[in-house]
Amino acid sequence: GAGVSQSPRYKVAKRGQDVALRCDPISGHVSLFWYQQALGQGPEFLTYFQNEAQLDKSGLPSDRFFAERPEGSVSTLKIQRTQQEDSAVYLCASSLASGTRNIQYFGAGTRLSVL
Amino acid sequence: GQQVMQIPQYQHVQEGEDFTTYCNSSTTLSNIQWYKQRPGGHPVFLIQLVKSGEVKKQKRLTFQFGEAKKNSSLHITATQTTDVGTYFCAGQGGGSYIPTFGRGTSLIVHP
Numbered sequence: 001g002a003g004v005s006q007s008p009r010y011k012v013a014k015r016g017q018d019v020a021l022r023c024d025p026i027s028g029h030v031s032l033f034w035y036q037q038a039l040g041q042g043p044e045f046l047t048y049f050q051n052e053a054q055l056d057k058s059g060l061p062s063d064r065f066f067a068e069r070p071e072g073s074v075s076t077l078k079i080q081r082t083q084q085e086d087s088a089v090y091l092c093a094s095s096l097a098s099g100t101r102n103i104q105y106f107g108a109g110t111r112l113s114v115l
Numbered sequence: 116g117q118q119v120m121q122i123p124q125y126q127h128v129q130e131g132e133d134f135t136t137y138c139n140s141s142t143t144l145s146n147i148q149w150y151k152q153r154p155g156g157h158p159v160f161l162i163q164l165v166k167s168g169e170v171k172k173q174k175r176l177t178f179q180f181g182e183a184k185k186n187s188s189l190h191i192t193a194t195q196t197t198d199v200g201t202y203f204c205a206g207q208g209g210g211s212y213i214p215t216f217g218r219g220t221s222l223i224v225h226p
Contacts, residue, residue, distance in 0.1 A: 044216070108156070
């Protein structure tokens with residue numbers, strides 16, 4: 001596809017349930033970012049991949065959050081034992097190259113609601 | 116760590132009025148990017164500023180990067196209803212790959 005694709009678009013989970021969110025970046029994009037966006041806030045950084053290497057995971061809020069990009073393309077963000085405070089929109093963004101000054105292309109996001 | 120503050124949080128204008136949002140960083144930036152997010156949508160890249168004192172224009176939008184590379188502004192002349200959305204700045208500094216987003220300014224245009 002032409003853009004960054006995320007699935008599912010909406011996810012409702014019961015507290016304690018595990019969820020997996022998928023991101024399919026633009027083909028050939030080296031860098032991939034995950035963000036969490038709460039209502040009325042800007043995107044908050046979670047983790048960054050350069051190809052298959054997870055170079056920065058400093059934004060992951062707890063050890064319940066795990067991300068992977070095993071073949072350097074599709075990425076999955078997994079949240080174990082979901083809590084109500086995990087409710088947010090999870091955005092994925094990709095950029096063509098590594099390094100600074102790279103334009104990020106965002107997916108439509110996955111809106112996670114934890115009941 | 117790096118912090119990026121953005122003001123105002125909300126701005127209501129009548130169609131045709133001008134609008135400005137301001138972005139301030141706690142540290143010197145290597146570059147700053149601006150994004151627009153329509154209601155229910157995702158952030159879309161508008162522009163990137165790299166040089167000290169840089170000014171760029173896109174039709175009715177004017178973007179500035181401060182001389183000290185710690186602040187930036189976006190000015191929209193004669194707003195239209197299509198300008199409605201939240202405008203975010205995102206700054207990168209110190210060779211970091213990770214941009215820090217401001218909280219955003221939500222623009223509401225009344226016809």
